[in-house]
Amino acid sequence: MLTSVIKTLIIVIGDDMNVKDKLYKNQGIHVITAIFTVEQGITKVLLVKRKNEPFKGDWILTGGALHNDEDLIDGAKREIYEKTGIKDIEVEQFGVFGALHRSPVMRMIAIAYIGVIDSNRVKILRETLRTSNADWFAIDKVPPLGYDHNEILASALMELQNKIISSNILKSLFPGDFSLPELQKVYEAILDKKLDRRNFRKKMLSLNLIDDTGDTAKFEGKKPAKQYRFKNEIESKKIF
């Protein structure tokens, strides 16, 4: 133990920052991701139950400590994989949380990410998640979370609203074919307001982001709806 500590000290000597100064000691970095989905018009977030102290038994967002050999975003993805088994998820950074005592143990700064998962993957993942103590919570039914994760989640939700009107995060929610009413339902769930069907269609079609597949399929209504899919390369455009 002590030899590794001494090695540490040797590595650090020479930096402008003096490791002996306790002003700087024992800082760490959390990478935290709020993973959202929309099912049946309900916006949901993925939470994990903590198995260890601190906050043992509490629900928290997915995340953990950054490793020294990985970039931030890779750390966020690794934590998601380790805690929930989810792979191949795209995440976008949206904030930093560094309040003095956000971790009761040592000084931790949290770099916060947003991810989204389409509802088909939600169904497939449901069993996997159950065994790893993870579950989806409707965003208006989230319990008090460990650490400052309620604060991070509130901020993530605001940011999700911003991102969905100006980025390609949507494509992650609809990797396959979809109808415009379906897409509109997701917008309405996330933005928490009703939109006009005609104006929504007009705007989506005018943005040149989606292709008509020629197919139709039933969604909620009785009349089959035209199917669309996102173009392969979509630019990030402001929608509302």
Added chain:
Amino acid sequence: MLTSVIKTLIIVIGDDMNVKDKLYKNQGIHVITAIFTVEQGITKVLLVKRKNEPFKGDWILTGGALHNDEDLIDGAKREIYEKTGIKDIEVEQFGVFGALHRSPVMRMIAIAYIGVIDSNRVKILRETLRTSNADWFAIDKVPPLGYDHNEILASALMELQNKIISSNILKSLFPGDFSLPELQKVYEAILDKKLDRRNFRKKMLSLNLIDDTGDTAKFEGKKPAKQYRFKNEIESKKIF
């Protein structure tokens, strides 16, 4: 030295993050601020010359290592004060830089801030800054900087353009009275494009952010210009 190290280890035992695991050791947090001003239509950034290794002799943005007893934003302000003598500056966080080897010595994550200073304070500060090895650089004449600060600065400039069209950062640039042509010049410098005089005036007046002082004063032209000032409480509004 060793006793302090042992104390550290004891403090950390019990966290979910095991300090003995070198995956997590020796992480630190930089707080970096890009401080801008506009003088005579030129956007400038404040740089400081490093006195120590690494990057000794290189120019960098103001900043340094976060202390354990301060919030992020306070750390950013403290670093500004220590490195340049500037007090009473408002800063806004805009990004995170965490590439693996951005510091050659140990794993450092940088939390990046933007600040602005009005040109009157620039004049007052000029001597102070000189003695502390700090100077203003026109943004198109910035030398290669230490660390990843060129990257941070490029990102800060983009963010400055976003902020100036949607936030009250302007008030920091014009704490006192100003004329609309003066204000317009600053916009044009930061956004790097010409604006129409009539439309600019129309928009600024319609936003209800500024008051007519009733005074006039000369700026660049021969005809005295009406003076305005920002209202005490201004909301963050989108301008362009």
Added chain:
DNA sequence: GCAAAAGTGTTAGGAGTACACCCATGC
């Protein structure tokens, strides 16, 4: 045939943009 959701066009108001002439002052 009727309930339920999908599809479609038009119009009015607001915001943005483009543009030209007169005004006050210094020299």
Added chain:
DNA sequence: GCATGGGTGTACTCCTAACACTTTTGC
């Protein structure tokens, strides 16, 4: 009196928001 920048109004375009009826299907 003329050069320099400051101040003002109008018209066109585009985007947004509001709004109602017809179509397809399941039952």
